[in-house]
Each structure stands twice: as C-alpha cells, then as structure tokens.
Amino acid sequence: MPASVPPAPAVSRRTLLRTTAAASGLTAAATVLPRPAPAAATTPAATSGSGTELVLLGTSGGPVPMHGRAGIASALVVDGRAYLVDCGPGSFGRFAEAWLTPDQLEAVFLTHLHSDHLSDLWPLLWLRFGGFQSLTGPVHLYGPGSAGALPDIWPAGRPVPTVCPEEPAPGLSDLVAGHLAATAYDINVRMRSEGWPDIRELVLPHDIRLPGRGRASAEGPVAPPTKPFEVMRDERVRVTATLVEHPPVFPSFAFRFDTADGAVVFSGDTAPCRNVERLARGADVLVHEVMDLPTLAMAGLRPAQLRHMEISHTDAVRVGRIAERADCPTLVLSHLVPGATNIVSDDTWRAKASRGYSGRVVVGTDLLRLPIGARTGTG
Secondary structure, X not given: OOOOOOOOOOOOHHHHHHHHHXXXXXXXXXXXXXXXXXXXXXXXXXXXXXXXXXXXXXXXXXXXXXXXXXXXXXXXXXXXXXXXXXXOOOHHHHHHHOOOOHHHEEEEEOOOOOHHHHOXXXXXXXXXXXXXXXXXXXXXXXXXXXXXXXXXXXXXXXXXXXXXXXOOOOOHHHHHHHHHHHOHHHHHHHHHHOOOOOHHHOEEEEEEOOOOOOOOOXXXXXXXXXXXXXXXXXXXXXXXXXXXXXXXXXXXXXXXXXXXXXXXXXXXXXXXXXXXHHHHOOOOEEEEEEEOHHHHHHOOOOHHXXXXXXXXXXXXXXXXHHHHHOOOOEEEEEEEEOOOOOOOOHHHHHHHHOOXXXXXXXXXXXXXXXXXXXXXXXX
C-alpha cells in the first residue's frame, strides 16, 4: 500500500486562494505537477485473480487538476475482474499505473453526470477497444438517465443560453451515442485497417431506472427517503444503489457492492444523507466524499457559494458521524476538496473525519490499495 504523501512546505495565502478556488469550480487556475510513480512493481493478489481489493485510482474532487491527486475514480477488483466507480480526469492513466488491464474491466458505474466524474470514461473505452491489451468482452456501463429538466438559474435573473435545447439533459445512453458519433471516423478506420472489433458490441450502456413512483425529480426533492434497489448482479458481486443529495444534479447515486469477502459502499457526491447511511449499514468499508469548508472560506468563497457547497457536499467534520451511524468499521476519505496535497494535510483530514467516529479512518491517496475481507481486518 503506498505511503501517504509527505508533508509539503507551508503554503502562502495566494497559493491557497488560487488552488482552492480552482478545486471548487471557480475561475482560478492550478498547476499540474508530475504524478507520483506506482508504489510497487508487483501485481497484487486480487488484481491477478483472487480475493477482493479496493483500489483508489484518483482521489481529488472537481474538474481542475490538483497537485498530487488525479480526478475521482475507484476500482473494486473481485477475483481479477474490475468494477469501476466514476472515471474522473487522469483516471485512464491511473488505471494502468494500478496494474489493471482493459481485459479485466467488467463494468463501470457513474454516480452522476458531472464532468469530473466521467471525463475519462470514453478515452478508457475508445482507446482500448482493440489492439494490444484491449477490452475482451462486453463492458456494461451503469449511470443516470435523463434528468428530465434543467435546474433553475443561479444566481437568478441573469440570461443563460441552453446548449442543445432539443435534448438539454441527456442521460448516459445519450452520452455514449454522442461519443460514438464524434469519434466515428477513428473507430471506422481502426475497424477497417487494423481489424479492431465493433465497439458497439463491447460497450453496453444502461440508464439506471429509478424505483417505483417516487417523488424524486430534478425540481426536487432530489433524494427523498429511498429504499436501496438492485442495479446489477453477477457471480461475483451484487450492486445496489440509492439516491443522494447533490443538488442541482439529478439523479445522483451512491452504490453498494456486496461480495463474498465483504461490502464496500461509495457515497458519490452528496451532502450528509440518510439514504447513504441506510445503504451503508453494516458494510465493511464506506468510501465517502469530503471537503474542508474552513479552507474554502479562507480562499475567499462568498457566503452564497459556501452555502451551495454545504448543501451539495460533506464537510470533513461531519463524515465520521455518518460512518458511525452506519456501523462501518472503516471509513475511506475520497473526492477531497481541495484535493491538492499541499493545502490540507492527511493528518488534518484524518483528525476532522475522526470526530464522532470509533472506527478506522483512511485518507485516500492515489493508487492506495485496501484488501477486503476478514483476513485483512475489514470484514
């Protein structure tokens, strides 16, 4: 397991302003520094064919590259088969650095359709659907369908154009169809000149249907009390989901993976949410997003912007109580905002997340591996 990133030199307020503003989706820029190399030169057991292992590919939240962390992406490797949760910026490269190969890819699950959770989805599939170490079987994609409507304009009263007014809120299947159309020339050339297979037979998108006749909608509520519902099941894993609080994006999901070695839950992007606690109850590991509101406030975010972050994300001081109520013995912090390793230290993240929590806190770092099961203390 890679060690935590060592403490960095003290950061000036100017650097803090620049980096944290970028992490929260503002206009400030950030500098991308060289990525760390893989920590080991051997293939872990679960990756090569036995057991269950959680692999954090990228642990930063937001669309802007951050020092020391790639965009959010995780893999649960079960008996050598990889199930991905989100594919943020940089995760395509991290997939290879984690000693995973495209022929291991079984399925991809998108928690929601924000750019920082799906930017590397198509490159992962498009660049590896043929040739050396390519996809070998159908890869099933699971994610949100159409939101059905766009959110209200915020702040209100300003003119905002609508892109693609004929279909302004496409879902996952529409997203894949659009990528296919945009990259058709390259795909056709490779099929004709290099013998690559038909990508349409390898990549199979599924829009997740919301259960029953619930009250959930893009207009709200986005996450009313929801009983966990099954999304997918095979001989290795059962995947269930629930709706989470990430307005204005709808639908947004959390996922639970139950395996023979234990259960792992991914919160997706969410404010503290009872649906997540219900889904995670009794799981071995809860992978939960976190932000550090005081750092964002220090960066100069206006009160309205901080309030927007607060209703869509989870402050680090609140996440421990979520894991405690869910009775999860291990809490893994990911989708860190700000994600730069020289802004908020691992010790700070850990101390804040430990408030009100009696279990183990693991601060997510890229390429960190966590075996799942009684033999490793997580089951």
